[in-house]
Amino acid sequence: MRTVRGGFLAFDDALRAREVPAIEPCLCMPFPVFHEALEKAVGRPVWTHEFGLNLDGLKREMLGAAPAPTFEEIVALVPVEHRIIIHTGEHQ
Structure with missing residues (x-):
């Protein structure tokens, strides 16, 4: 890991993101730093x-x-009564 963004730790590579949940019971860095590393680790x-x-x-x-969930599975995580979906183009 290396120090960036005002002294917080960031991942040198996305694979290090895979180790954090097993090692740390709570997140010890800004959420956006972890979020970005997780996206790189899972490739989506x-x-x-x-x-x-x-x-x-x-x-x-x-x-x-x-496997990675489909878009439909990700949307289905949100309870129906809380979903707001805006269609901005034609379905392919």
Whole structure:
């Protein structure tokens, strides 16, 4: 790890992100730093609500024990009564 952004630690590479949940019981860096490293580790955008509604799934994905969820599965994490979906283009 290296020191960046006002003295906080950041990952030298995305693979180090895989070690953090197993080592640290709480996040010891700014959330945006961890969020960015996690996205690099899993190779896809990670929606903020996934941290609260699918944390175990994210952990399994980081460890290579589960595939990435589809967009439909990610949207389905949000309860229907809280969903607001805006369609901005044609479906392909």
